[in-house]
Amino acid sequence: MKLSADLAAFAARIGHEFRRPELLVRALTHASISTATRPDNQRLEFLGDRVLGLVMAEALLAADRAASEGQLAPRFNTLVRKEACANVAREVGLGDVLKLGRSEMMSGGRRKEALLGDAMEAVIAAVYLDGGFEAAKAVILRLWGDRIGAVEADARDAKTALQEWAQARGLPPPAYTELKREGPDHQPIFTVEVRLETGETEAAKAGAKRQAEQAAAKALLARMDGT
Incomplete structure (x- = not known):
């Protein structure tokens, strides 16, 4: 399977060359357009959320070796919450390549925060399954970038x-x-x-x-x- 031009461009934007392109296609397939032969991204979303969490936990521990659990937890939540994932998704143009059913598309699905955040987590899982933990970690750290260092020391809801x-x-x-x-x-x-x-x-x-x-x-x- 070969990625279409728009998906290849998206893969380049996130910084990963897929050996199994079908993983990226699945990560970008919303339930509104899935079929028995075209699975949606919900299972990948579940996995990607966990991969993102582990990478962020490691990054925060490394960034502040003196911080307590009480200080780290709100910073972690700031970086992994749906809003953060959706913001990253917007920056890489994920909405433009998201595969949606007609009704979801007509209702503005490409801009919906929940859909973008879920799909971003699914993309992380696709990278993880395609290239392993280090590949996923590299993509996450690149895309989240300055957010990790800039997260407030006492970031709280x-x-x-x-x-x-x-x-x-x-x-x-x-x-x-x-x-x-x-x-x-x-x-x-x-x-x-x-x-x-x-x-x-x-x-x-x-x-x-x-x-x-x-x-x-x-x-x-x-x-x-x-x-």
Whole structure:
């Protein structure tokens, strides 16, 4: 089997030459277009998630030999969460080569964060099965690049951090309210407000409700820490 020109270009972008091209094809095949003879990427996604986790755990341990487990865990979560995988997928143009069914394609599947993140994990698994752990590690470290060194020393989920801030001051957990949803169904924009019992609020917009909540929490925490 020989890769098509667009898949060969994608393989070059991620930095791996496939000896078994069918693995890459499977990694890029969404369930919406799979058949009995054309399997989807879900099993590869499962494997790729584990490979990514091991590589990131190793990288973080090597980057900070003095960090405790409590410090390493949030950094790890920042690097392996679906949003991070989707961002890497966008950078290498994965959405352009993702194989989708017509309905999924019409609903904007090539831009959906969950689909991109899942497919990125599947691609990692394809590299692992094709070239082994060292090949997968090299691809991951290349694609994640500066993210590993730049991850905040105390990187925490912003919503969790804000809740801890509130609890430390005897306040109940912050309340989140969806203020607005704009745009088409396949590409919505959410506006979310976070409010403390003491009245302070911040609002943020994002393409996913969870991202908007995180952004609002981060903004409010930064403001409260500065007061």
